[in-house]
Amino acid sequence: MVKMPLECSFSELNWNVLARYWHPVAYSHEIVDTPIATQLLDLRLVLFRDKNDRICAANNRCPHRGASLAEGWLEDGQLVCAYHGLKFDSDGACVRIPAAGDRAKIPAKLCLDLARAEEKYGIVWVCLSDNPMQSIPAFDAWESLGIQRGRVSTEWHACPMRHAENFNDVAHAAWIHAETFAPRDYPEIDTYKVTDHSYGLSFELPTTFLASNTFEAKRKQLIETSKSTYHIFMPFTTHLKVAMSAGEEHIFDTVQPLTAEKIRIFQLKTRNFDLHSPADDWIAFQEMVNEEDRITVENQQPLQMPLNLSEDFHLRADAFSVAYRRKLLSIGLA
Numbered sequence: 001m002v003k004m005p006l007e008c009s010f011s012e013l014n015w016n017v018l019a020r021y022w023h024p025v026a027y028s029h030e031i032v033d034t035p036i037a038t039q040l041l042d043l044r045l046v047l048f049r050d051k052n053d054r055i056c057a058a059n060n061r062c063p064h065r066g067a068s069l070a071e072g073w074l075e076d077g078q079l080v081c082a083y084h085g086l087k088f089d090s091d092g093a094c095v096r097i098p099a100a101g102d103r104a105k106i107p108a109k110l111c112l113d114l115a116r117a118e119e120k121y122g123i124v125w126v127c128l129s130d131n132p133m134q135s136i137p138a139f140d141a142w143e144s145l146g147i148q149r150g151r152v153s154t155e156w157h158a159c160p161m162r163h164a165e166n167f168n169d170v171a172h173a174a175w176i177h178a179e180t181f182a183p184r185d186y187p188e189i190d191t192y193k194v195t196d197h198s199y200g201l202s203f204e205l206p207t208t209f210l211a212s213n214t215f216e217a218k219r220k221q222l223i224e225t226s227k228s229t230y231h232i233f234m235p236f237t238t239h240l241k242v243a244m245s246a247g248e249e250h251i252f253d254t255v256q257p258l259t260a261e262k263i264r265i266f267q268l269k270t271r272n273f274d275l276h277s278p279a280d281d282w283i284a285f286q287e288m289v290n291e292e293d294r295i296t297v298e299n300q301q302p303l304q305m306p307l308n309l310s311e312d313f314h315l316r317a318d319a320f321s322v323a324y325r326r327k328l329l330s331i332g333l334a
Contacts, residue, residue, distance in 0.1 A: 002059055002113045002128050008042045009260035015041055017332040019128035021235055022136045024256050024266045025117075026124040027151060031055065035079060037070035039258045040126055045115065046070045047124060050090035051077030057117035057126045058092060063110055079112075088112050121252070121268055122151070133331070134199055137233035141241070141250040141270050148275050150283045152267040154290055158297045160257040161305040163265060164236045165324055166297050167253050170205060170228075171317035176292050180285065181209045183223055189317040200237075201323055204229040207242070232324065234331055247273030251286075261303055265290070307333065 004015045018041055025038050026047055035048040037060055046060040046069040056079075060069050067083035074080070078095065079088045087096040092112035097104055116127040121142045142149065156163060166172070171189050173182035192205040207228045226244040233239070236255035241248060252268040269286060306312060307325045314322055 001130055002043060002115050005042050005044075010041060011334065014260075014333050018235060018257065020131065020133040022118075022125045022127045022132060022134075023236075024123045024254050024264075025057070025126045027153070027266070028055075028119050028122045028124055031124065033074060035070045035072060035074065037068065038256075041128065041257055042259050043128065044068075045126065046079070047117070048074055048079055049077065052090075054090065055117045055119055055124050056090045057115040057124075058088075059113035059115075061113075062086060063094075063112065069112075086110075123254075123266060123268075134234070137199075137237040137239070137252075137254065139239055139250075139252040139268060141239075142252065142268055144270065144272070146275075147270045147272050148279055148282070150269040150279050150286070152269065152283060152286050152290065153264065154287070154294070155258075155262065155264050156294050156298055157262055158294075158300075159260055159304050160236045160255045160263050161328065162297050162300055162303075163255055163263055163293075164232070164238065164253075165305060165321055166293055167238050167240075168230055168232060168320050168324065169318075170207070170320065171315070172296075173207070173209075176296055177289060180289050180292060183208060183210055186223070191316060192319060194319050194323040196323070196327070200232040200234045201320070201327055202229070202231045203320060209244075230320070232320075234327065235333070247271060249273075 004012060008015060023040055025040055030036065031047050031049055035046050038045050038047060044060040045057050047055065047057050050056055062069055062081040062083060064086055065083060067081055069079055069081055072080045072082040077090060085098040086094055089095050092114045094106050094110040097106060118125050118136065120136050121139050125136050174184045174187040178184045186208040190205055192203050194201055194203045204227060206225050208223060208225045210222060224244060226242050229241045231239040238253045240251045249271045254266050256264040258264060307329050309322060309325060
């Protein structure tokens with residue numbers, strides 16, 4: 001069980017709520033044969049694989065003198081601290097103190113603070129609580145046959161709520177994304193209904209975009225209306241399905257809250273069309289879209305998204321935003 005760090009950008013209330021959810025912390029392929037450092041909710045973590053290739057996550061602090069365990073190395077799946085050579089197994093127990101000799105009794109309290117860690121969809125997920133509020137968000141499309149897959153990752157100086165709200169904001173595309181996929185001549189958003197679920201929210205609506213299977217922005221004369229379906233898993237994960245004439249594209253967008261003001265975004269993408277087109281072009285397009293969003297979201301004021309609905313003005317197209325802020329309040333955030 002890990003504890004809230006002493007120096008934390010989250011309030012104690014919000015940290016304790018968010019600690020009970022699963023969050024992405026790395027792609028599986030990033031963790032091979034050396035420990036790596038990362039951060040979640042201001043807590044510094046070390047990730048490594050044990051001898052059975054199982055992912056382990058722990059407070060990146062040696063309990064002996066506070067050294068970074070990510071500066072160490074692995075010996076037969078056990079983590080060695082580079083400062084004094086203490087060795088820890090995948091259960092967090094210290095199994096060797098070189099300076100004390102092999103016959104020394106090792107105190108049981110000399111152990112790592114472990115966090116729950118699992119791999120799913122090629123992502124490493126961590127929950128800082130022993131009692132997760134819900135399971136890892138579902139993205140069954142990643143396991144489908146006959147599809148092309150892609151991964152995207154980027155860091156923003158933004159609060160996680162701001163990104164999640166922006167990803168599901170349906171009215172900004174014609175303005176922020178006019179150079180990539182959204183025609184500015186079609187800004188109107190039909191009335192849509194947001195449905196509340198135990199896991200989060202969902203809604204669907206028609207969306208108009210520049211119809212090009214390769215997403216070439218210059219082909220603006222081709223306009224298509226598709227159906228977009230959104231499933232939002234609390235607190236910061238979205239599964240977006242876009243059904244168009246060429247086929248279906250799925251985007252799984254999830255956020256690692258490094259701090260209250262800095263995030264890493266993980267995006268998994270699948271499509272069942274254009275399978276012979278280069279995936280690199282498809283990913284580059286998504287990165288262009290993300291950059292358009294980043295510039296706006298990083299400059300929103302205030303930096304922390306207000307959950308009190310009276311602090312912003314809401315339009316008809318903001319049905320999701322209103323429901324999302326209410327849902328965040330309902331899970332205990334403030």
